[in-house]
Structure formats: C-alpha cells, structure tokens
Ligand code: FES
C-alpha cells in the first residue's frame with residue numbers, strides 16, 4: 001500500500017522516450033497560466049466589437065404583455081435593442097436538445113430570447129448592443145417590460161399535478177417517463193421485495209447545484225462580411241458540438257463556421273451546452289457585419305448557465321438474511337428546469353445503470369425516471385451527471401440496510417462486492433464491467449483511515465450526553481466512463497456518436513504534432529497527450545505539440561466531458577501514433593533494405609534485429625518522408641495519420657472513499673477530520689494530473705454534501721445567485737485529502753485507462769453524508785437533507801429528540 | 810478623470826470614468842488581462858493584486874483610489890528573463906493549478922500571505938487563502954504549493 005502524497009514532480013528526473021507514460025511530469029500548460037499570458041475569451045481584444053447585454057426576466061413564470069425599448073435606444077452609445085419578437089423569424093430551428101430520450105418526450109420550443117412567455121428568472125427577454133459593456137448594462141436597465149405574472153412551479157411533485165402548466169402547448173409539466181425494467185431468468189423485482197428478509201425504502205433529495213466554474217461564460221462572434229465566414233470564440237467545453245448545432249440552429253453553412261475555445265476556466269459540465277448568448281452573438285454579428293461580444297457576470301451565471309442535480313430519488317432495496325442484495329426498485333423524479341438544454345433529459349439515464357454500484361444484483365431491477373418541467377433555470381450535466389446521484393442513492397441506502405441488518409457498513413459492502421475473479425462481469429443491466437478489485441480498494445482505504453481505530457474511538461466518544469459526536473463514512477462506486485460506444489448511445493436515443501479523433505504528424509524536422517478532438521479546460525491534455533505520443537515514439541514530450549479546441553485546426557472531435565477524453569481520445573491518439581510508426585517502418589525498411597518484420601523500434605530509432613549498426617532514427621525517416629525522394633513504391637509522402645476510435649465498451653473506474661467527521665450537536669456544525677480516497681482509474685498517464693482531478697472532484701462532492709444549494713423561494717426567485725450566498729467551499733472549509741494507490745488496468749483499450757474526471761465527486765457526497773448520519777444515528781437521526789448545513793443538522797437532531805420524547809410518553 | 814498608477818514598475822496615466830473599478834482599469838486601460846474577474850460580490854479573489862505591496866481584491870476599489878499608488882499584477886511576478894517567481898514555480902511543481910483562472914489571484918494572495926507570515930502552518934495557509942476560491946484543485950495542491958514556497 002502506498003500513500004501517494006509526498007511525491008513531488010520535477011522534469012529533471014524524468015526519462016524521456018518510451019516509458020514516459022506513468023511519470024509525474026510538470027504540466028506544459030502552466031507557464032502561460034501562471035504568468036497571466038493565457039488568453040481567456042473575455043481577454044480578447046476585438047477592435048470594433050459591439051458589447052451585448054441581456055435583459056433577463058425577474059419573474060419565474062409570466063406572459064410578456066409589452067416591451068418599450070425607446071429609453072434604452074436613446075442612451076448615447078447604444079447601437080440597437082432586440083426583443084424576442086424582433087428576432088423570432090431569425091432562427092432556423094429552436095435551441096437544440098440532442099437527447100430525446102423517449103419517442104413521446106415533450107420538448108417545448110426554446111428560443112434564445114423568449115418570444116411571448118418567460119419560464120424562469122433569468123430567461124432572456126431582450127438584448128442591447130452598445131459601444132461598451134457598461135453602456136450595454138446601463139441600457140438594459142432602461143427597457144420597460146410589462147408582465148402578466150403567473151404562479152411559479154418550484155416543487156417537483158406539485159408540478160406533476162399540472163395545476164399550473166408552464167408550457168401551454170404541451171398541456172402538461174411532465175416531459176417524459178423512461179423505464180428500465182429488467183426481470184428475466186434469475187429475478188423479479190416485486191417478488192424479491194416480497195420475499196426479502198430485509199427491505200429498505202428510502203427517499204433522497206438531490207438538491208439543485210450551481211456548477212460555478214470560476215470563469216463565467218464569454219462569447220465573441222467575428223464575422224467576415226465579404227468572405228462569408230464566421231468565427232465563434234466561446235468559453236465552451238464542446239467546440240465541435242457547438243459548431244454543428246450553431247450551423248443547424250442558425251442555418252449557417254457548417255463549412256463557413258469555425259469555433260475556437262481560447263483558454264477555458266473550468267466547465268464541470270456547465271459549458272457542455274449550446275447557449276442562447278452564443279446564438280445571439282453569432283446571429284447579430286452575421287446580420288450587422290461587426291463583431292459582437294458578451295461576457296457573463298457571476299450573478300448572471302447563476303441564473304443563465306445550467307444547474308445540476310435536482311432529483312427526488314425513491315429507492316427500495318431487497319436483501320436476504322445476510323444482507324445480500326436480491327432486488328431493487330428506483331423511481332426518480334428529475335427536475336428539467338424550464339426548458340430542455342442540450343442533454344438535460346438524458347442526465348438521469350446515465351445513473352440508471354449504476355444503481356447497484358459495485359455490488360452483485362440479480363436481474364431483479366425496476367427503474368423509471370420522470371422528467372418534470374419547473375420554472376427554474378434548466379438543469380443539465382454537472383460533474384458526474386447522473387452517476388453521483390445514483391451512487392449517492394445506493395451508498396446511502398446501503399448504510400440504511402447495514403443499520404437494519406445490524407452489521408458494519410463496510411462488512412455489508414464486502415458481502416455484496418462483485419468478486420475480482422468475475423471480471424469481465426456482465427451486470428444486471430447487460431452492460432459488461434471491464435475490471436475491478438473492490439476489496440483491494442476498500443482495504444487500502446480502510447487502513448489509510450484507520451477504520452478500526454476510528455470505530456473504537458467512536459464507541460468511547462459517542463456516549464450519552466456527548467456534544468461532539470464522531471462519524472465514519474464509507475462509500476464505494478462504479479463509474480461508467482469513456483463516453484461512449486456509439487451503438488449504445490443509439491439505443492438510448494442520443495442524437496450523436498461517442499467516438500473521438502486524433503491526427504499525428506511527424507514534421508520534417510521530426511517534431512511531432514498531435515491534433516485531438518478533445519477540448520481541455522483544466523485537465524492538462526497538452527501534457528498528457530504529449531506523453532502518450534512521446535512514449536509511443538520514444539522521444540521527449542517537449543518535442544510534441546498538441547493542437548486542440550479550434551475546429552479549423554482539429555475539425556473532427558466530440559470534445560471533453562464524462563471522463564471520456566483519455567479512454568476515448570487518448571486511445572485514438574495511441575492508435576494514430578501506431579499508424580504513423582507503421583508507415584515509418586515501411587520507409588525505414590525500404591531505406592535500410594531490410595524486412596519490416598526485422599525492424600525494432602525503440603528510443604525513436606529503428607534497428608535491424610541482430611545488426612546493431614544498421615539503424616535509422618525517426619528524424620531521418622521524417623525528412624525522407626518529407627522530401628519523398630526515395631520512398632517505397634506507391635507510398636504517399638509525409639508521416640501523418642488520422643484515427644477515429646469508437647470505443648467498444650464503456651470504461652469502469654471504481655473506488656472507495658472513507659472519511660471521519662465530528663459533529664457539534666449544539667451548533668450542528670460538521671467538521672471533516674479526515675478524508676481518504678482510493679480511486680482506481682486503471683493505468684495513469686500522469687499521476688500528478690490524476691491526483692489533482694481526484695482532489696478537485698472530492699471537494700466538489702464535499703460541497704454538495706455540506707455547503708451548496710441553489711435555493712429558490714416560492715415565487716421562483718433564486719436566493720443564492722452570488723458567491724456570497726452560494727457556498728463554494730474555500731480552502732479553510734475542507735481538509736487535506738489522502739490518496740491511496742490502486743491500479744487495475746482496463747482490458748478494454750491498449751492504454752489500460754479508464755478516466756478520472758468525475759470519480760472524486762461521485763465518491764465524496766455519499767461518503768460524507770454517511771459519516772454525518774453515522775455520527776448521529778445513535779441519537780435517533782435517520783437521515784439529513786443535503787447540504788448538511790449547521791441548520792439542517794441541528795434541526796434533524798431536534799426532530800429526533802422530539803420523536804424520542806414522543807415515543808417515551 | 811485622470812489616474813496615474815505605477816503598474817509593475819512602469820508609471821501609467823489614463824483617462825477613466827470615475828466609476829471605473831481598479832480591476833477594469835488594469836484589464837481595459839492598462840491592457841493587462843492576467844488579472845481575472847470571477848464574481849460581482851468581492852467573494853472569489855480572482856482579481857487579487859498587490860497594492861503598495863499588500864494583496865487586495867482589485868474589484869473592491871476604484872481606480873481613482875489607487876491614483877498615485879503602486880500596484881503589482883501577475884504580469885509583474887516573473888523575471889524579464891522568464892524565470893518564474895518562486896511562488897509561481899511552486900505552483901507549477903506541485904500542480905497547484907488546473908484551469909488557471911483562479912491562479913493569478915491565488916499567486917498574488919499567497920505571496921502576500923508569506924510576506925506577512927513566512928512560516929505558516931497548513932492551517933494558516935488555508936485560513937489565509939479563504940478569500941480566494943478555486944473550483945478545480947480542491948485546494949490540496951494549492952496549500953502544498955504555498956508551503957513549498959515558504960520552505961525555499
Ligand atoms: S472578482 Fe474580485 S473578488 Fe471576485
């Protein structure tokens with residue numbers, strides 16, 4: 001067992017060439033980011049650009065009865081003002097939702113500016129173009145809108161009663177119901193529940209979260225009035241998807257549209273979308289023939305950028321007398337918000353396959369999810385997207401089951417683990433898990449935390465009258481990554497594929513250029529992809545350059561989300577490198593008059609086996625390929641190859657998180673004493689980056705458990721729209737994170753990798769909440785609503801004590 | 810109104826609207842876009858710079874209030890020959906940044922923290938950086954970076 005924290009990184013000690021994969025190499029991205037040299041979208045200097053500001057609805061649900069823009073137009077420096085009605089005929093199609101999860105899914109037409117009705121606080125009503133950003137913002141204050149206000153719809157279950165219908169044309173607030181019923185051979189869900197020794201029925205609420213990437217969104221649309229081309233710069237995670245969707249929504253010939261992401265300051269799913277402001281800027285730049293730009297303010301971001309989570313989960317577990325799972329029923333009610341954004345309806349579906357976590361479950365599973373419209377900001381992907389919700393439900397319910405069975409929650413988990421010998425394992429859903437060693441991950445976490453020691457301490461500390469109660473939390477998880485096999489996406493009705501593309505070219509001077517379809521925004525792909533290519537070619541990563549996030553340079557790609565970049569994009573890159581090496585081998589064989597099969601390639605040089613003096617370095621081959629003076633008959637000049645890789649399966653990272661909390665029962669304050677994460681993401685390309693992904697993910701999960709919540713009042717006003725009210729964890733709110741090492745390579749791809757971007761978040765929220773409930777269950781507390789804020793914790797304690805007194809009376 | 814500020818060792822004079830925030834002045838008038846804006850409630854610290862040697866959030870003061878003063882931004886931290894400031898170097902070596910958006914503010918706040926307390930405990934660093942939010946790193950490696958910089 002290793003603790004992997006004290007290892008520092010330095011590029012002095014690394015061995016360049018083959019073997020570079022797996023080393024802690026400093027990031028190439030850092031010097032520009034550390035010195036202020038990086039250009040984020042809002043840093044761009046664009047002469048002659050008009051600044052856009054958007055007037056947003058202050059009402060959650062209203063009909064627009066009139067708009068008077070005259071005062072805004074009269075303000076010096078204002079160029080023009082547009083209402084939704086003014087622009088209504090400019091859209092070739094409504095804003096896209098790429099995931100019609102059922103054939104009868106209801107999807108209201110959604111336009112960049114509302115035309116007659118607004119459906120959430122923040123819905124765009126009009127926009128102003130002005131010479132400066134501040135004039136544009138001054139001007140939107142002068143627009144006078146009269147609204148006929150209707151009731152807000154905030155509560156998911158009352159939304160389903162359709163007393164107030166948000167989108168009249170749909171006649172209902174229910175968007176869809178998607179079932180996944182698996183009852184065959186060895187199982188039947190209802191029967192399992194009827195015959196179970198133990199049944200646990202729980203309801204959990206996944207509160208709404210605001211992603212809050214530190215860089216708000218920003219857009220610059222640059223037209224080329226005479227040539228007809230358009231370049232869209234955007235702080236997005238999905239330049240390629242954005243290009244296709246913008247072309248379709250605006251009726252722009254796709255080949256005349258280029259999307260570029262300058263430096264992007266985090267996304268976490270919130271920049272995986274096609275947004276009104278992107279479409280507005282492009283359309284206005286196109287018609288006015290001048291650049292148009294927009295940058296989002298933080299409080300605007302809280303309203304106008306998608307939210308995450310927002311689900312009510314009803315979960316029923318059936319177990320035998322030993323606590324082994326025999327069946328499961330899950331009913332979800334998922335908050336879509338006011339409209340369906342790019343993948344809104346599909347988010348809960350990602351979870352549908354993960355409700356059994358790392359446990360054996362017979363095919364006695366009954367899942368269904370209903371998507372519901374409310375008058376709140378649309379929801380969509382947020383770090384983990386459906387998978388943290390599923391993991392929370394199973395892991396929190398496993399603790400409830402452990403309490404019922406009367407055994408230690410870790411022991412209960414061990415009894416249910418899928419044994420490592422069973423991999424590859426066909427799960428209850430029919431999906432095949434690639435590899436796993438749950439007992440190992442759990443054992444490493446167990447000893448890093450000193451689980452037994454903490455349990456003993458707990459017995460001493462949690463005595464009647466104690467005001468400082470200790471809690472221990474455990475969570476395991478399986479994560480479905482490497483999005484995604486295109487055929488599986490097709491079976492889920494998703495409108496696109498899940499492949500990724502890479503191009504590798506060796507330049508005449510033997511420097512290597514990698515072109516990737518992934519779109520990093522903090523994940524360090526320039527470093528990691530350089531390492532993969534350097535490892536393949538046996539060269540120094542410094543000699544590799546990685547180009548990305550510009551559809552003119554990297555025309556093929558499906559971007560970065562869902563922990564897909566390495567298991568799909570990294571694998572595509574590996575295959576493209578190998579294709580180039582194969583070509584180089586043909587040239588080397590030709591030049592050295594040897595058989596291809598007799599050539600060995602290492603350290604960047606081809607050698608004839610058995611004749612050590614006959615060798616040819618890549619540099620010489622690259623130059624030969626460039627001059628094309630003496631190539632094998634029929635071989636094309638240049639060393640370049642492109643590969644598009646469609647993964648045959650998902651990849652399945654897994655792990656165990658454990659933590660200890662101390663709760664002050666008088667204040668309700670939860671202090672995280674210790675946090676241990678063992679995330680097995682298969683082979684690691686750069687462990688430095690992997691660790692960072694886990695740290696950041698864990699803290700976002702802790703944020704959901706203890707601090708964060710998008711709170712709405714009954715009128716549909718967001719009450720936590722600034723960083724003063726929405727509590728993103730600060731350094732002082734979280735403990736150091738101890739990481740344990742477990743590596744179980746994926747047999748599903750040549751790199752053996754699984755992906756790690758979301759793992760930390762997935763493991764963390766249930767781990768912390770299990771510790772919180774564990775600390776207080778001795779007081780009769782059954783559960784606590786997230787976030788476990790001092791108020792929620794204190795209330796739960798009071799409630800438990802009141803119940804206790806009642807029962808004693 | 811005219812505002813004259815010494816920025817990273819160079820005296821600059823610009824005509825600005827009286828309501829101009831120092832961060833806007835730095836970004837739009839002085840053209841130094843390394844200083845970022847992450848919020849509108851002085852909560853995030855992305856805009857942290859040094860005003861007369863001390864870290865301040867440059868969105869909390871007007872450019873006019875810095876008239877005649879000296880400020881340093883992230884662009885003034887590395888040497889002209891490209892050598893990074895020890896704090897920048899420590900962030901690089903300890904992977905104290907991911908997307909980099911909070912980073913200029915973090916580096917400015919962290920150097921000022923060490924000026925005040927050259928030998929901070931981990932707890933001191935966490936409390937000292939409380940006003941600087943990062944959504945990517947979970948702070949673990951930021952704290953590690955600052956402690957490493959303190960020990961060189
Ligand atoms: S921009 Fe100054 S504190 Fe957030």
Ligand code: FES
Nearest residue numbers: 907908911943945
């Ligand atoms: S590195 Fe992204 S916000 Fe800190």
